[in-house]
Amino acid sequence: MFHEFIDLLYPRVCHICEGELLKNETIICTACLHDLPVTSYHLDNENPVKKVFYGRVKIEKATSLLHFRKKAGVQHLIHELKYRGHRDIGVFLGKWLGEELALIKGYREIDLVIPVPLHPSKLKQRGFNQVEDFGKEIAMAINAKYADDILLKTTATQTQTLKGRISRWGKIEETLSIQNSSKAEHKHILLVDDLVTTGATLEACTHKLQEIPGVKVSVATMAITD
Numbered sequence: 001m002f003h004e005f006i007d008l009l010y011p012r013v014c015h016i017c018e019g020e021l022l023k024n025e026t027i028i029c030t031a032c033l034h035d036l037p038v039t040s041y042h043l044d045n046e047n048p049v050k051k052v053f054y055g056r057v058k059i060e061k062a063t064s065l066l067h068f069r070k071k072a073g074v075q076h077l078i079h080e081l082k083y084r085g086h087r088d089i090g091v092f093l094g095k096w097l098g099e100e101l102a103l104i105k106g107y108r109e110i111d112l113v114i115p116v117p118l119h120p121s122k123l124k125q126r127g128f129n130q131v132e133d134f135g136k137e138i139a140m141a142i143n144a145k146y147a148d149d150i151l152l153k154t155t156a157t158q159t160q161t162l163k164g165r166i167s168r169w170g171k172i173e174e175t176l177s178i179q180n181s182s183k184a185e186h187k188h189i190l191l192v193d194d195l196v197t198t199g200a201t202l203e204a205c206t207h208k209l210q211e212i213p214g215v216k217v218s219v220a221t222m223a224i225t226d
Helices: 002-009 030-035 048-052 073-084 087-101 120-126 132-141 165-174 200-209
Strands: 062-068 112-115 151-153 176-178 188-196 216-225
Touching (some): 048 062, 062 073, 062 087, 073 188, 073 216, 087 216, 112 132, 151 200, 165 176, 165 200, 176 200
Antiparallel strands (some): 151 176
């Protein structure tokens, strides 16, 4: 009765279409959920996410849950998570992808899940890392540990959008540092982020992590741009 009263005062709405959710719906309504462009890339390791990094950096496995298209549902979801603080979206997407990855032997062999880091000033401004809950849910599903104290961003940077990939990669890597490296030695790491576009950020993070002896890196993101 209490929850029904709260729902009456503050109706739960879909994070995509903003329509009122039914009792059995959470985060996204059934219609919007069915419209989401799922990649299923985890089922084929020679997929477009993996190919982003060919000839650039060694990646063991790579996947993205959804296709990202401008002015579409996935863009709206990530915007709601990143800029409006709807952390339940990160939890939802992490559980979804985590359940899929838990069925695949290669992903069950991952030891650590590490998020692409935010600089402390941006973390303070935003209040949370938008991939934190996503990463924690995946870690729980594949029986891995979540660690956000190994790969750190120590220098704030201006936007790199208009720069070339090689220039961006070099600039990004200069802003990163490794701490507590002994926790990651000879471990298989799953590096998680919200979106892969050129792959420059994930490439720089992977290069930095591979400075740790014996590290292997895989990648998982919420979405990939088409």
